[in-house]
Amino acid sequence: MSERPALLPELRRFGRFLLSELRPRGPLVTPFNLISLPVILAGAVILAVRFTRGLGAVTNLTQEVPWGLWIGFDVVTGVAFAGGAYVLTFAVYVMRMEKYRPIVRATILNGLLAYVFYAGALAFDLGRPWNIINPIIGNEFGFSSVLFLVSWHFLLYMLAEFIEFSPAVAEWLGWKRVRRVLHACTLTAVILGITLSTLHQSGLGALYLMAKPKIHPLWYSEFIPILFLVSSIYAGLSMIILEGTISHRVFGDQIDERRHASFDEIVVGLARGAAIALFTYYFFKALVFLHEKHWQLLGGGWGAWYLLEVIGLTLVPCVLYAYGARHRRLGVIRAAAVMALAGILLNRLNVTIIAFNWDAPVRYYPTWMEVVVTLMVVFAEIWVFRWVVTRMAVLRPPHELPNAGRSRPLRPAAAA
Amino acid sequence: METYTLVNIFETKGLEYLLLLCFLGLLLLLVNYLKGAGGRR
Secondary structure: OOEEEEEHHEEEEEEEHHHHOOOOOOOOOHHHHHHHHHHHHHHHHHHHHHHHOOOHHOOOOOOOOOOHHHHHHHHHHHHHHHHHHHHHHHHHHHOHHHHHHEEEEHHHEEEEEEHHHHHHHHHHOOOHHHHHHHHHHHHOOOOOHHHHHHHHHHHHHHHHHHHHHHHHHHHOOOOHHHHHHHHHHHHHHHHHHHHHHHHHHHHHHHHOOHHHOOOOOOOOOOHHHHHOOOOOOHHHHHHHHHHHHHHHHHHHHHOOOOHHHHHHHHHHHHHHHEEEEEEEHHHHHHHHHOOOOOOHHOOOHHHHEEEEHHHHHHHHHHHHHHHOOOOOHHHHHHHHHHHHHHHHHHHHHHHHOOOOOOOOOOOOOOOOHHHHHHHHHHHHHHHHHHHHHHOOOOOOOHOOOOOHHHHOOOOOOHHO | OOOOOOOOOOOHHHHHHHHHHHHHHHHHHHHHHHHHHHHHH
């Protein structure tokens, strides 16, 4: 019979391990830290004011404009940017496109953190944030509400993404048996995650179907859910290209030469997918435009603004992606990714803020405090992403982790 | 009574069908163009 370690010493060892992992690694004084830390601290103070004195103390939100920057950017745009996780997991786990496996964990982590932070920011915007639990516990089951679907989907998708990422956590802790069980659950979680994603990406668009009189006709369409879903595909692919490029530079010491070389091939493959998704999205936009006979609206300033989004930040990146993929020009592909993400940002902000109440006498502009809180959410996500990548097998292979060679790994039974 | 003419490209949704046909044709061209990337290593 194998000798089982005593519970108390194992718990102490586990506690010491966690404390040691909380210590910062690398230099503390870096340009990113110097910029992000004050913003995070200022955002925390503003949030304390928001939760003690109410939304009116820090935002320009009113009864007429109840959803502002926190919903328009954090939730609606952030969730579109996180679409890469469901696209890539579908490619790797369902279609067996093994070429993309080296970046799948970083993409899942990015998606998981985006949902935790950006969808979590939903709580900031609720007048009564303690009611956020109602759709889950059944105080107010709103079966006919799109928000009911979105809230359940966010919760379930975060759980699915955590299960997809959990083998990396088990490897970090040295829990080999748990890792085997979690790894076996991955495919189920992936299929559940893809199903949920396709539904709530379009669901976010469906939230705005009831606002037909408020949204400028160039941006309102009964096809908003489909447009949101299709655009989330290339938004996710573009985010993978951009985030992967930055990660490969910042965490270059964790990636061996072979993976560095294969990343260029991965970027070209992602660019091909993004070009096709962008082209399909552009077709849908053109179809809606013709269907609604909107050409008479192109004359004024709103028309120029619309063309900037649809031609400048949709069609142009589509052409750049196709050219970059065909001629293997990585610089062109990265430029296309930035432009495509700017196009998504502009589209989501147009639907939620800029072209929303476009003819109202008093327009909504976010306060500086709303902007600071938004930046805080972005920076906090990057901090957590960096913490996880420097400790777990996200970019590097699992056998390079310190716990991989432990004779006595940290046991889940003892830790529980 | 609402009149309906088969020669009006807007009333018949002919423009949408034309756009769809153009899209399918251009999509094939795009896929072929992107496939060519593999042979240019």
